[in-house]
Amino acid sequence: MNTASHYHHGQWRQPVARQADFNDVDVWIDLAERLEAGLFDGIFFADQVGVQGPADGDFSGNVREGLHLPSNDPAVLLSALAVRTKHLGLAFTSSIVQAHPFDFARKVSTLDHISRGRVAWNIVTSAVENTARNFGLDHLPEREERYRWAAEYADVVYKLWEGSWDEGAVLKDRERGIYSDPAKVHRIHHEGERYRVLGPHLPSPSPQRTPVLFQAGASGPGKAFAARNAEAVFIAAPTPEVARAVIAETRALAVEAGRRAEDVKFFQALTFVIGDTEEEARAQEAHLESFISPGGYLIQMNYGNRPDGTPYPLDTPLSEVRTTGSQAVLDWTRMGVTAENPVVGDLARILTRRNRVVGSPARVADVLEEWQAAGVDGINVTNWHIPGSYQEVIDKLLPELRRRGLARTSYTPGTLRAKLFGAGDHLNDRHPAASYRGAFATGA
Ligand SMILES: Cc1cc2nc3c(=O)[nH]c(=O)nc-3n(C[C@H](O)[C@H](O)[C@H](O)COP(=O)(O)O)c2cc1C
Secondary structure: OOEOEOOOOOHHHOOOOHHHHOOOHHHHHHHHHHHHHOOOOEEEEOOOOOOOOOOOOOOHHHHHHOEOOOEOOHHHHHHHHHHHOOOOEEEEEEEOOOOOHHHHHHHHHHHHHHOOOOEEEEEEOOOOHHHHHHOOOOOOOOHHHHHHHHHHHHHHHHHHHHHOEOOOOEEEEOOOOEEEOHHHEOOOOEEOOOOEEOOOOOOOOOOOOOOEEEEEOOOHHHHHHHHHHOOEEEEOOOOHHHHHHHHHHHHHHHHHOOOOHHHOEEEEEEEEEEOOOHHHHHHHHHHHHOOOOHHHHHHHHOOOEOOOOOEOOOOOEHHHOOOOOOHHHHHHHHHOOOOOOOEHHHHHHHHHHOOEEEEOHHHHHHHHHHHHHOOOOEEEEOOOOOOHHHHHHHHHHHHHHHHOOOOOOOOOOOOHHHHHHOOOOOOOOOOHHHHHOOOOOOOO
């Protein structure tokens, strides 16, 4: 996230942690260049357009921790990274709450042009009450309603990206003085519950047209939305077994929706501590733990506060804790609780340790093979500090994975979608957005 303290709170205090200076574009350019040299698929930005915690609650903890506050817009940053990289995928999160779909679709097409087809959009519905207040709502709508909203939002942007401009519309015919062919550019005439959008889409088709579609959110309605829309799902399952179940269920739903199981890829969030030896890794872990701020994790997950904003005492039994945050993340976190009568204080410790893999390169690679066997296609490496957490993966883990044939040795040319799926630049015909191709050709 384009902020000082995204996920592992307290770590920005480390002298080597460049995220403390996240306003400095060179921090991100340096990271993107390292990731590309290491042949990563992409850089993935989470985002929140509101302060974590209750809408009207005390946010002094967020301010003190640098927890998503201050933060900057990831999409704007990606345009800088796009011109300093050639192959790296550029994924960012944008909530349906924060931008009108007409404007959002235009922004994404522009980024896809600038990056020559490397943009991915993580479609989220927001889980933070303060976000609702920032965009004129009293409260976030209920989960089912948010996903209905997301379905219409997706429809609008699909119509603009896939249906407004036919292939070959742009002629740049200097002789005849025709820039684009009027017969091939269409209005979309969208009239829905929340949006009325006439069109046409203002940008001409970008290399991918629709960006690679990520989704994060794994409640029942979340999985159904992913099954229909996502090409990549970002999960944070506590174990490979839990991942296996989420993947199987989502893929079965995708097949029901007329897609193929392999049309949806799954990326698991993991945090690594890698040493040349097990002892070195354990020593490194102890060093990282000395910077942990447990309170930051509780603020982020909304689990440390009652819905009215007052904090739970640390000895409150976990069974009494309610959250306004992500149901899936809460469920996954509870699954990680092994103490007999866990309390809020345990939760902080669990949250700091979740999805952590510690050891030598060989040991970490063994663990990754377990995730792969569960159906996970890739890993979202969540960092302790930037750029060190990634450099460690590049220097220590990737050579081991390459020895096992589990990581690429060069980039293939082309767009992000072509790199990930090896089947062209555009969404495949099984995706619902494909139905809008040519759909607006009459009555332009
Ligand atoms: C792994 C994961 C990552 C997420 N990342 C973000 C994010 O960066 N920004 C955001 O607004 N919501 C994020 N969400 C929230 C979801 O988009 C969704 O709004 C929320 O999880 C509620 O839906 P659910 O109950 O289906 O999970 C994330 C959720 C999960 C599970």
